[in-house]
Amino acid sequence: MTTDDVKQRVHELRELLNRANEAYYQEAQPFISDKEFDEYLKELEQLENEYGLDDPKSPTKRVGGEPSSDFETVEHPVPLLSLDNTYNEEELKDFDRRVKKILDHSNFQYLAELKFDGASIRLRYEKGELALAATRGDGERGDDITRNVKTIKDIPLRLNGNYPEVVEVRGEAYMEREAFVRMNEYREEQGLSTFANPRNSTAGSLKMQDPREVARRPIRYFAFDLLFDSYEIDLTQSKKMELLSDFGLPVCDHYVLCNNIEEVLDIIDQWRELRHELPYETDGVVVKINAHHLREELGSTSKAPRWAIAYKFAAEQATTTIDDISLQVGRLGKITPVAELEPVELAGTTVKRASLHNEDEIHRKDIRIGDQVIIEKAGEIIPQVVRVVNPDRPDRSPKFEMPTSCPACGEELVKLGDEVAWRCINHECPPQIRIRIEHFASRDAMDIEGLGEAVVDQLVSENLIKTYADLYDLTKEQLIPLERMGEKSAQNLIDAIEQSKKQSLDRVIYALGIRFVGKTVARDLAGAFGNMDKLVSASEEDLTSIDSIGPKIAQSVAAFFSKNHNIHIIETLRDHGLNFEMEQQEGASSLLEGKKFVLTGSLPTFTRKEATELIRKHGGDTTSSVSSKTDYLLAGESAGSKYDKAVELGIPILDEDSFLEMIGEA
DSSP, X not given: OOHHHHHHHHHHHHHHHHHHHIIIIISSOOSSOHHHHHHHHHHHHHHHHHHTOOOXXXXXXOOSOOOOTTSXXXXXXXXXXXXXXXXXXXXXXXXXXXXXXXXXXXXXXXXXXXXXXXXXXEEEEETTEEEEEEEOTTSSEEEBOHHHHTTOTTSOSBOOSSOOSEEEEEEEEEEBHHXXXXXXXXXXXXXXXXXXXXXXXXXXXXXXXXXXXXXXXXXXXXXXXXXXXXXXXXXXXXXXXXXXHHTTOOOOSOEEEESSHHHHHHHHHHHHHHGGGSSBOEEEEEEEESBHHHHHHHOBOSSSBTTEEEEEOOOOEEEEEEEEEEEEEOTTSEEEEEEEEEEEEETTEEEEEEEOOOHHHHHHHTOOTTOEEEEEEETTTEEEEEEESOTTOTTOOOOOXXXXXXXXXXXXXXXXXXXXXXXXXXXXXXXXXHHXXXXXXXXXXXXXXXXXXXXXXXXXXXXXXXXXXXXXXXXXXXXXXXXXXXXXXXXXXHHHHHHGGGSOHHHHHHHTTOTTOOHHHHHHHHHHHXXXXXXXXXXXXXXXXXXXXXHHHHHHHHHHHTOHHHHHHHHHHHHTTOOOBOOOOOOSOSTTXXXXXXXXXXXXXXXXXXXXXXXXXXXXXXXSSOOTTOOEEEEOBSOTHHHHHHHHHTOOEEOHHHHHHHTTOO
8 A cells, every 4th residue: 555545544444433433422323333343443543553644633542422512511530431342362362461561460360341232421429419420422521411310210319338428430321122122112113213222222312302201211220330539559340349339339240350361261251152141232341450559550541441451242143135025014004124034043043034124224225135134133132134245246136115005905105204114094904903903902001811913813804803992892702713712712802801991091091002102101191181081182282281291292192083083993992881081099188279380300309200199199280381370390400491481480489398398298
C-alpha cells in the first residue's frame, strides 16, 4: 500500500467506526457485529502505529460514543474505560505475560467474571441515597439518566449496611432473554420496530424521555465494581463483590478466583457451555487482577486498563440456504416475512425458519430466495439472518417484493401512518381470527384452559366459530367429534369457557385485543371508567385524561369501539353474561371525594401507581395534566414542568408527607 492508500484506508476505517459507535451507543441500532467492529478497530490501530498516523480523536483512542444532547451531561470523576478484548486463548496468554513482565513477578490472582451484553451504568450514592445514574458516554462524560434508572427495581434507592459517605458503583443493565422476546413480540403486534438483541433493547430503553415508559421495560442490573475514597491496602475485587452484595446491590454469582491463566482458561471453557443455560445474555468472560494495589502499579492506557481484559465468545453462527420467503399474518394483521431455511444446527437446536421482520429489512440486507446466508440467534433465542454470503453470484433470483394482497384472504394490504409494516385490515381474515381467539383465551386474558392453537384451528376450520364471542355458543356435542377431543375433554373445555365469564373487567378489556392495550393499560381503563359502557362511549379526550393513556392509545381505543363489527361482538359477550362491571372495592374514606390530583416527579416511598391507588381509595381521582380544574399537585423529586404550571395557576402543591397527613396515614 502506498502512503496515500494507507491514509485513505485510515480515513475510511475512522468514518466507519465512528458511525458504528454512534449506532451502537446513541441509537441502539448497530449495523455491524461486535467481532467485525473489533477487527476493523485492530486494523486501524495497526495502521496508525505502523505509519505514525496518531490522532487523539481516533476511535482507537476513545471509549464509546458522545453523550446525547437529549440528557444533561455529567463528568465522570474516574473515567469509565473500555476493555481490551480478545477472541483467542493465545492473546489471553500474551496478556498474562505482559502483566508478569510489568509486575516482575507472578504472585497474584485473577478474578474471572461473566461479561454481560448490556449497557454500562455508573451509580453514585451519597450518604447511602442514590444521587446520580449515568451512562458511560465517551468515558469522560455521560448522560444523566437518574430518573430512568430509579425505575429499575434491581437498583436500590438506598444502600444497606455500613457504607462510606460517597460510593461509586459500576455495573451493567440488561434484559433476560425471555423478557426480551416477549417485548419484541408485543412491539411487532403494535407495528413498532423490533430490537435486534437484548443489549440494544436495554440501551434504547435507558435513553427514553419518559421514565414511566422505562418502568414498563424489563430491565435488570448487575453491579461489578465499587469505588470510594479510602481503600484498604488489601482490598481485592472479590472483596468488592462481597461489599456490593452487603450494600444491597445485585451481584452475579458467576465469579471465580483463579491462581493462574490456565485456571482462567478452564473457567472460560466451562462458562462457554454454561451461558446457554443462563436466563440472560453473556458474550464473554472478564479477567481482572484481583488485588487493587497491583492495579495501580499496572495503570491504564487512554482507553483501557492494563490490569483487565475481556475474552469474548464467538457468536454462534451457521451457514444455510433460503429455500423460500413466506408471509405470516399476525393477530392485528401485521404481515411478517419469514425465511424458510434448509435445516441447520445452531446453538443446540435445529433451525428451519428465521424472521426477516419487514420488507425494508429484506431490502437493506438484499436477501433473496436461493441465497446462502449466515444466521445466528439474537439473544440466543431468535434465529435471524445476519448477511448474505454470496451476493455477487450471477444467477441470483429477483429482489423480493411484498405482494399487494394478503396471502391468507386476498384483501389489499395497507401501511398505517408511518409504520414500516404492511397490514391486512380485514377482520374476517382467517389467521387473524385464529390468533385473536387464542389471545382471548390466553392465560393473562380469559384464561380458558384447553383452548390451545390446535383446538382453535379445528373450531375455525369446521366453521364452528368465527369470532371469540362464538365460543360461548359452543356445545359439548359440537366438540366431541373434533380430533383428540373425546367426551371428557369436551366437557372440561365447556366448563372452562363457562368459568371464564367470571373474569374481571380489566381481563375482558385486555382479551378484546385492542391495539396498544396491554394488561397494564387494560387495568387503568377498567379502573378509570368502571364499566364497559362508559369505556365504549369514551371520547379520545376522555381517554387521554387518564394519566397512563397517551394520544396513540386513545386513538386506537376510540377507533376500536367505533366499528359496528366490534360493538356487535361486545353486545354478544354481554348477552352471554361476561363481567362488564369493575368490582367495587370498599373505599378507605371519602376524604378526597371529588378532588382531582396530578402526580409528578419521583415520590420517596410510593410508585406513581401506588399513589394513584391511594388517591382513589379515599375518593379522589387523577388526571395527566395540570389545569384550572386541578385541585392538588402531588410532587416528588425532579418534578419538572407540571410543578411550574401548578405554581403559575396557584394550585396547592403537596409532598408525600403532607399528602399522607391529609388522608390520615402519616
